[in-house]
Each structure stands twice: as structure tokens, then as C-alpha cells.
Amino acid sequence: MKDYKLEIWATLICFILVAFIGGFFSSFVVILNEVFFYQVPTPEGLVDFYGETMFVIKEHLTVMGFPLHYFLLVMFSWIGVTIIGAIWCFIMDGIEERQRA
Amino acid sequence: MEPRGEVFVLGLVLSIVVLVISVLISVWARRLTRNLGDYYVAGRSIGAINNGLAMVSLALSLTTFIGLTALIIEGVYIAVAVYASFTAAFIGLMILAAPYLRRHKSFTTMAFISERYDSKTLRYISVVVMMVVSVLYLAGNLKGIGIVFYFLLGVPEVVGIVVGGLVVTLYVTLGGMYGVTYNQTFQTIVLLFCLMLPVAMILRALGTAGWFFPPLGYGDLVPEMIEFVPHYFWAMLEHPITYIAIFLGSFFGIIGLPHFVMRFFTVRDAKEARWSTVLCVFLVGLVNTTVYATGFAAVYFMQTTAGVELTPAAYDYMVFILVEALAGEGWLALAVAGSVAAGLSTVSGLLMIMGAGLIHDLYGELKPEVDDEKKLKLSYLAMFLVGVFVILFSLNPPEFILKAIMWAFGIAAAGLGVPIVLGIWWKRTNKYGVGVGMVVGSLIGFAGWIMIDYMGMNPVDIPFPFFNTYLYGPMGWIKVTVLAVCFSFILTVVVSWLTPPPPENLQRQVDVMHGWPDYDEKRYNGKGLPIAVIVISVFLLWFMTTLYDVFPK
Numbered sequence: 001m002k003d004y005k006l007e008i009w010a011t012l013i014c015f016i017l018v019a020f021i022g023g024f025f026s027s028f029v030v031i032l033n034e035v036f037f038y039q040v041p042t043p044e045g046l047v048d049f050y051g052e053t054m055f056v057i058k059e060h061l062t063v064m065g066f067p068l069h070y071f072l073l074v075m076f077s078w079i080g081v082t083i084i085g086a087i088w089c090f091i092m093d094g095i096e097e098r099q100r101a
Numbered sequence: 102m103e104p105r106g107e108v109f110v111l112g113l114v115l116s117i118v119v120l121v122i123s124v125l126i127s128v129w130a131r132r133l134t135r136n137l138g139d140y141y142v143a144g145r146s147i148g149a150i151n152n153g154l155a156m157v158s159l160a161l162s163l164t165t166f167i168g169l170t171a172l173i174i175e176g177v178y179i180a181v182a183v184y185a186s187f188t189a190a191f192i193g194l195m196i197l198a199a200p201y202l203r204r205h206k207s208f209t210t211m212a213f214i215s216e217r218y219d220s221k222t223l224r225y226i227s228v229v230v231m232m233v234v235s236v237l238y239l240a241g242n243l244k245g246i247g248i249v250f251y252f253l254l255g256v257p258e259v260v261g262i263v264v265g266g267l268v269v270t271l272y273v274t275l276g277g278m279y280g281v282t283y284n285q286t287f288q289t290i291v292l293l294f295c296l297m298l299p300v301a302m303i304l305r306a307l308g309t310a311g312w313f314f315p316p317l318g319y320g321d322l323v324p325e326m327i328e329f330v331p332h333y334f335w336a337m338l339e340h341p342i343t344y345i346a347i348f349l350g351s352f353f354g355i356i357g358l359p360h361f362v363m364r365f366f367t368v369r370d371a372k373e374a375r376w377s378t379v380l381c382v383f384l385v386g387l388v389n390t391t392v393y394a395t396g397f398a399a400v401y402f403m404q405t406t407a408g409v410e411l412t413p414a415a416y417d418y419m420v421f422i423l424v425e426a427l428a429g430e431g432w433l434a435l436a437v438a439g440s441v442a443a444g445l446s447t448v449s450g451l452l453m454i455m456g457a458g459l460i461h462d463l464y465g466e467l468k469p470e471v472d473d474e475k476k477l478k479l480s481y482l483a484m485f486l487v488g489v490f491v492i493l494f495s496l497n498p499p500e501f502i503l504k505a506i507m508w509a510f511g512i513a514a515a516g517l518g519v520p521i522v523l524g525i526w527w528k529r530t531n532k533y534g535v536g537v538g539m540v541v542g543s544l545i546g547f548a549g550w551i552m553i554d555y556m557g558m559n560p561v562d563i564p565f566p567f568f569n570t571y572l573y574g575p576m577g578w579i580k581v582t583v584l585a586v587c588f589s590f591i592l593t594v595v596v597s598w599l600t601p602p603p604p605e606n607l608q609r610q611v612d613v614m615h616g617w618p619d620y621d622e623k624r625y626n627g628k629g630l631p632i633a634v635i636v637i638s639v640f641l642l643w644f645m646t647t648l649y650d651v652f653p654k
Contacts, residue, residue, distance in 0.1 A: 004617075007615065011197075014196055015197065018189050019189075022189020022193075062323075064320040065322075067323075073181065073182065074316075074390055074393065077188050077386070078188055078386030081188065081189040081191075081386075082382050084192060085191075085378065086379050088192075088375075089195075089372075092371075092372075093372060095616070096616055
């Protein structure tokens with residue numbers, strides 16, 4: 001039962017992490033961030049907040065020249081999920097070995 | 102956009118080399134095919150590296166090469182979000198389904214659904230769903246091959262569709278799954294070199310510091326890109342449910358797309374299935390980020406180079422235009438060969454699953470007395486006929502390649518992804534629940550595609566009671582995926598709960614799929630998962646109806 005619980009929890013946590021950084025990340029950082037934290041919920045509000053460009057980033061938040069949210073989206077959805085996948089594989093390899101034993 | 106005006110000999114030669122090698126690999130692989138198991142699942146003998154590379158070429162179709170670049174040029178930030186989600190979805194596929202499907206020892210997705218729920222009816226329904234999503238997926242890719250031929254030779258796209266379609270039909274028919282697998286591995290290697298190197302040359306010509314690593318080598322172009330297209334990194338002001346629809350479509354769609362799932366039936370064991378996916382997602386991410394760089398470089402090039410004026414219709418050729426202008430004809434030839442390889446690999450995987458579905462899952466069930474030898478012969482015939490049918494269908498392909506594929510993902514998610522995931526993780530799922538869920542879910546997706554994409558109706562005008570009001574916005578149509586997937590989940594769980602549980606021998610399959618040598622009724626049989634699925638699905642349907650006044654219509 002211990003390995004069963006480990007399988008369930010490892011799968012649940014890894015899936016939530018992968019879903020968030022791969023699926024919802026840009027939504028959260030780019031839109032919800034603006035709507036909920038900066039209270040600029042309309043296009044007109046965004047224009048007031050960011051100027052006429054409606055360009056939803058802040059200049060100082062850049063990594064290697066990229067806007068932070070873009071960099072994180074690209075990196076997390078690629079390197080991030082690869083690492084999470086590898087960790088999950090190691091856990092499942094361990095469970096499989098014990099199942100065979 | 103006009104073709105180059107003259108035959109591009111070097112590109113043509115390299116493309117022919119790719120085509121000939123593909124056929125030769127299949128001729129060689131035919132020797133390995135001795136029975137039906139060899140033909141459909143390569144004798145379940147494929148290793149992790151081989152399978153991982155083969156999956157990469159399945160994932161990186163011409164849609165990536167051509168369609169994504171075009172979308173990025175148009176400044177559609179959401180295209181990057183789509184591909185980010187698609188990349189991550191491979192890990193979702195691995196975590197929720199891949200190793201468990203391998204342990205089930207089915208030949209196809211349709212066979213899995215039929216055997217897990219002990220229902221021939223579900224097998225027939227899933228064959229129909231599979232055919233719909235595969236044809237949608239295929240048509241776009243064959244159109245891409247036509248685009249490459251048009252650019253190379255100036256011949257109509259239809260010539261490329263027919264020639265490319267016939268070559269791939271030939272090698273799939275000849276080599277079966279062994280041929281498809283080794284071809285896909287070869288095509289991945291071609292594709293990686295033929296995309297990464299020309300893009301690196303483009304970035305070098307544009308003067309970027311990190312040109313040798315295209316995924317990030319264009320960072321110092323960002324200020325200029327922002328100056329030219331201020332909204333470049335600005336997410337479209339869409340309701341967040343749009344992104345959730347993309348997540349649902351990509352994560353459950355990839356589990357439901359049979360040509361991806363079929364790769365896991367070919368590997369040696371569950372461990373190989375897992376690690377092949379990790380390799381695959383790393384390489385897919387590498388190529389996708391390189392394609393983002395191509396799109397950005399294209400914008401920079403168009404804005405800074407005098408005399409470059411392109412119509413949106415020409416964006417499909419942008420990869421080739423860039424490579425030719427900034428890297429030279431040698432690199433262009435490589436890019437063309439890579440494009441041909443990308444198109445062939447995806448088409449071959451789809452043809453394989455369609456042939457297997459028709460013979461193994463349809464004919465084999467209707468005529469169980471037919472022996473394997475005859476089925477094998479019929480498989481060759483079916484594969485050929487399917488290839489010819491798809492070529493004919495592709496002569497009138499969808500206008501936007503990527504859009505057709507996103508519809509395919511949505512339908513596959515609701516029709517096949519949901520029954521697979523619940524069949525693996527919840528013992529109580531039964532054939533009644535799955536039947537209702539997959540029929541209603543896939544019909545919602547299919548009806549949405551027919552009305553919005555095929556008939557051209559405005560999403561808010563289609564007759565989805567109550568919900569159609571909320572299908573507003575530039576990407577409003579994609580919210581149909583939320584309806585399809587959520588209703589599929591809700592109906593599957595509720596109907597399964599209200600009807601008798603499946604017999605013990607079917608529930609036992611779940612323990613076997615998870616690798617347990619013994620049977621324990623309590624495993625994968627709790628109330629947590631079904632309750633969470635219902636709550637999340639209802640929440641998403643409700644969330645779709647919120648913030649109506651906030652986002653532009």
C-alpha cells in the first residue's frame with residue numbers, strides 16, 4: 001500500500017506541476033496577474049496602465065533579453081517538464097523494481 | 102506568393118534522397134515483418150531511444166515548420182502558448198497513460214478501449230472517432246508537402262500532395278510498423294539537423310550573439326521586435342478559459358490521438374515507454390523553441406530589409422524565404438529536405454493507425470474466424486486504400502492547417518482521451534459511462550468543427566444551448582473543447598456511478614496495468630478521483646460563463 005500511495009501522490013503532484021507550467025502558465029502570469037493583482041480588467045484599463053502599446057510587460061523584468069513571462073513559459077514548458085518527467089520516471093522505476101521483487 | 106521561378110535542383114535532389122531512403126528503409130524493414138504483431142507493433146521490440154526519436158518526428162509535423170512560423174509572424178502570442186502546452190502534454194501523456202497502456206498489451210487505442218470495457222460497440226465507436234481525427238490531422242500535413250513542392254518546382258500543390266502521399270503510402274504499406282519506426286527515427290535526425298543548422302545561420306546573419314543556440318540565440322533582437330510589433334509578447338486579451346481549453350485539448354488530446362499512443366505499444370516494456378517520452382519531450386521542446394526563433398527572425402528581417410513585402414498568405418513560405426535570403430541555397434536545400442521529412446513522418450504514423458483500425462479493430466471483430474495470415478495480407482491492401490483515400494481528401498484541404506489540427510486534438514480528447522485516462526485510473530468506470538461520455542463528447546467537438554470551421558458559422562451563433570453566448574473572442578471557437586471534454590468527463594463518471602460496476606476480471610486489468618502482481622479491490626477505486634473530476638469539470642463550465650463583461654467580444 002505504501003508504493004501505491006507513492007505512485008498516486010507522485011503522479012498527482014507531477015501532473016499538477018506539468019499542467020500548471022505547461023498549460024496555464026502564460027494565462028496566469030500574463031492575464032490573471034493583470035486582472036487580479038493590478039486591477040486592470042479591461043482593455044481600456046490596460047492602455048491606461050501600460051501606455052498606448054498595450055504591451056503587458058515591465059521593462060526591468062527581462063531575462064537574456066526576453067520578457068520574464070515569455071522566458072519562463074518557454075523554459076518551463078520545455079526544460080521544466082523534461083525534469084519533472086525524469087523525476088517521475090525515477091520514482092516509477094523504483095516502484096516497478098519493488099513490484100517485481 | 103510566387104514560387105522561386107526555376108527548379109531548385111539541390112533542394113529537389115536532397116528531397117528525392119530523403120524519399121528514396123525512406124522507401125529503402127521500408128524494403129529492408131519488411132524482412133523483419135513475419136506476423137501481424139510485427140506489422141502493427143513492430144513485435145514490441147523497440148527501445149527507448151528509437152521510440153523517443155520516432156515520437157519526435159510524429160510530433161514535429163509540417164504544421165510546426167510552416168504553420169507555427171506563420172502564426173508567430175502574425176503576432177499571435179497564443180501560438181507560442183499552444184506549442185508550450187503541446188510540448189508539456191507529452192509528459193502528461195506519460196504520467197497518465199503511456200506505461201500503463203504498454204502493460205495492457207493491446208495493439209491499438211481502439212483495442213484497449215474495447216478490451217478494458219469488454220464492449221465491441223465501443224470498439225466500433227472508437228474506430229469512427231479515430232478516423233475523423235486522423236483525417237483532420239492528415240489533410241493539413243499533406244497540404245504542407247504540397248506547399249514545399251510548389252515553392253521548389255512551381256508545380257501546383259496538388260502534385261506535391263499526390264507524389265508525397267503515394268511515397269508515404271508505399272513505404273507504410275511495405276514496411277509496416279518496423280518500417281514506420283525506423284523511418285521516423287531517420288526523419289527525426291534529418292529534421293533536427295535540417296532545422297537547427299539553417300536557423301543558426303539565419304541568426305548569425307542577423308548578428309545575434311547566441312546564434313549557435315537558436316532557442317535563445319535571438320534574445321538580443323527582442324528590443325527591435327518590440328519596436329516593430331509592440332504586442333509581440335502580449336497575450337491576446339482572451340478569457341483565461343481559452344488557455345485552459347488549450348491545456349485540455351493538448352493534454353487529453355495527445356492521449357486520445359491513436360498514432361501517438363500506438364508508439365507505446367511498440368516498445369519493450371513500461372520503463373522504455375517512460376524514458377522514450379522524456380527523450381521525446383526534450384527534443385520536441387528544442388525544435389519548438391527553434392521555430393519560435395524563426396518566427397521572430399522573420400519579423401526582424403521583414404522590418405529591417407528594404408523591399409520585402411509579403412502578404413499573409415506567403416507567411417507559409419517564410420522559413421524558406423529567410424533561409425535563402427540569409428543563409429544561402431545550400432542551407433535552403435537542407436531546410437527543404439527537413440520539411441519533406443517532417444511531412445512524411447507524421448503522415449506515415451497516421452496511415453499506420455488508420456489501416457490498423459480498419460483491419461484489426463473493425464474487420465477483425467466482424468470476422469473473427471479470419472486467420473492472422475489473411476489479416477496481414479488485407480492489412481497491406483487496407484493501408485494502400487487508406488493512403489489513396491487520404492490523398493483524394495487532401496486535394497481540398499482545410500485553409501488553416503493548425504486550426505484543423507487543434508480541432509482534431511479537441512475531438513480526440515473528448516472521444517478517446519477521457520475513456521483511456523479514466524480506464525487506467527478508476528476501476529469503477531464501465532462501458533455505459535464510457536459509451537455516453539465518448540459519444541456526447543466527440544459529437545460536441547465534431548459538431549463544433551462542422552458548424553464553425555467547415556460551414557463558417559460564427560461561434561456565438563451555433564446552437565449550443567446556453568453556452569454559445571460564451572464562445573466569443575478571437576479564439577472563441579476553441580472553447581468548444583472545454584464543453585466537449587468536461588461533458589465527456591461528467592457523463593462518464595455519473596453514468597458509471599449510476600450503473601452496475603464492471604466485473605472483477607475487468608477491474609483486475611487496472612492493477613495489471615499498474616504493474617501489481619496481485620489484485621486489491623481498494624486500489625484505484627476510491628471516491629477522490631471521480632469527485633475531483635466532476636468538481637473541476639463543473640467549475641470549468643461555470644468559469645467559462647464568468648467575466649463576460651471584462652474581455653472583448
